[in-house]
Amino acid sequence: MQTGYYAATAGMVAQFNRMDTIASNLANANTTGFKRDQLIVGDFARLYKEAQNNLPLANNTTDAAQYLNHALARVPQIADAYTDQSLGTIQKTDNTFDVSLSKEGQFFAVNTPQGIRLTRDGSFTLNDEGKLVNKQGYEVLSSDYFKTKTGIKLNQQDSTVTIDKNGQLSTNIPGTTQMVPGKTIMVVEPQNLRMLTKEGGNLYVPTPSDPLTPLTQSGSVIQGSVEKSNVNAVNEMVSLIEANRLVGMYQKAMDTQMNDMNNDAIQKIAGKN
Known part of the structure; x- marks a missing residue:
């Protein structure tokens, strides 16, 4: 041989x-x-x-x-x-619905035709119905989704929208500067990151054995910014x-x-x- x-x-x-x-x-x-x-x-x-x-x-x-x-x-x-x-660089965009996560191992949750998927891509926007969605048009889940089965929806009159460090949205009362707290973007932290499966479209499939428990105090959401990839082009070219x-x-x-x-x-x- x-x-x-x-x-x-x-x-x-x-x-x-x-x-x-x-x-x-x-x-x-x-x-x-x-x-x-x-x-x-x-x-x-x-x-x-x-x-x-x-x-x-x-x-x-x-x-x-x-x-x-x-x-x-x-x-x-x-x-x-x-x-x-590992974390990528946080880049400021000043877009209202761009959000990033400043801690490793945390993810946003979106609702796809195949079920709930996780993502670190916080480039969100509002669709024609006023619902908060990601780039693919999948609905961004709220922290109370498992109870209410509803997402995050805003009114056209909401001219000012703020998102705090825990992902809670607040909108102004029309014609005033007074802010009213609303729903919170779901942020989850899987127990075993190695069990996540990449699906494409920058989405991850969570393992069924790992319950998705929304974090009430994530403290990592940054409004008006996105997280860039953690790929170092120079190191990859050398490899x-x-x-x-x-x-x-x-x-x-x-x-x-x-x-x-x-x-x-x-x-x-x-x-x-």
């Missing part, structure tokens, strides 16, 4: 996956609220130690020893993937160059294995005959 060839092939595939992830990060460098993805590269030896009880052969047998001798090479593989939930060079190195290793070493072996075998 040409373990060197297969190890180089697996390494090349791992780098291709890295390049796809980096390309996605770079494509969303200017996407509001986007969080970069990261891959963890492991090897077969370490993965074997973590999952040896699930292998098709029992330990301490002749067949298992033969299996390990043939398969236990230090072959690079994608061992895990995760989303970096992309590194992955591309590794692909070239693996390709040379594969060529050496298949051409030089195999030809040398064939000539030696032919010389003996």
Whole structure:
């Protein structure tokens, strides 16, 4: 078995996956609220130690020893993937319905045809019905949604709208400067961020086992601003160059294995005959 060839092939595939992830990060460098993805590269030896009880052969047998001798090479593989939930830069916009979150791990909730989804993109606006919606037109949920099943709706007469640090909206009484408190934007903090699944459109699917409990005192909502992505374009470009060079190195290793070493072996075998 040409373990060197297969190890180089697996390494090349791992780098291709890295390049796809980096390309996605770079494509969303200017996407509001986007969080970069990261891959963890492991090897077969370490993965074997973590999952040896699930292998098709029992330990301490002749067949298992033969299996390990043939398969236990230090072959690079994608061992895990995760989303970096660190904060992006808060950018001031002065738009009334632009809001950002200044704390990690907190999300806004929106109602989609597929169910409730979470997002860090607080670029909200009012639709024709006066409802607060996100860029895709999905209704932004209020903190009492699970009780009232209603969202956040404003009147055309509401000329002044303020949003405090906990997400509560206040509107002025028509013709006066007196402010009246209204509904509060739902802000949730999932218990396990690793269980969130990216769905596209800058949305996350919450896990059913993690109850979405609205925070009454989030203290993180900033009106008139949005959170930029946490992608560092320079670092991503460096990683992309590194992955591309590794692909070239693996390709040379594969060529050496298949051409030089195999030809040398064939000539030696032919010389003996």
